[in-house]
Amino acid sequence: MSFELHSRLAADTEFVCDWPLCRVLLMNDSRYFWLILVPRRDSLTEITDLSAEERAALMEETARAGRIIKSAGAAKLNIAALGNQVPQLHMHVIGRAPGDAAWPNPVWGRGEAEAYDPARKARRLGLVRSG
């Protein structure tokens, strides 16, 4: 049972690190501090496909990502597992603030992603890898 990341997630993100349950990815969109957590198990599409223990672990890793994002200045967290377009189970953890590119709406489908300045990306990757 090898874990394989969905091609769309691979294309839209940069690898950050592996936590006990999840692969941690940084979305290639500098408008938001936006992490994606992907449980490293095969053939998952819903949280109900996980055991209760795995769900608790996913929740704790979601909270861990959220604390890192808030420590970098986010006013609000948005967390979501949608998967209408990419079936592989993945949790979005997104830092939001009044005045950001989609506020107060959800981020999906609002405008175009903006590329990262390398220094800013390195700073965010460092925060997550050490957080």
Place this chain on the structure above:
Amino acid sequence: MSFELHSRLAADTEFVCDWPLCRVLLMNDSRYFWLILVPRRDSLTEITDLSAEERAALMEETARAGRIIKSAGAAKLNIAALGNQVPQLHMHVIGRAPGDAAWPNPVWGRGEAEAYDPARKARRLGLVRSG
């Protein structure tokens, strides 16, 4: 420390029942089988405001809502805690299917809510209260 539901959530939903952690609400929008879970604690805005035990309970109640919604025929679950407009911590659990009013996009900000036919609402309330 009495629990008080945010006025916007009260206006947009119908009370279904109380589970061990959360108040369970049915969104007044018949286009989707859409539940909202609100932990019955004061002054929560983020999942990081909960203890790890409460987070695990929220995750289990989210999965419980998801199983009920899938048993009624949903092809996919969307779960999300956003809170950009209503700060009180609440978890959306929404049944989705190809061809629904927003598919494959998230539901927020897509068209207008549609009122329930009373029989359909009663059926969904019954499913959750017995599920």
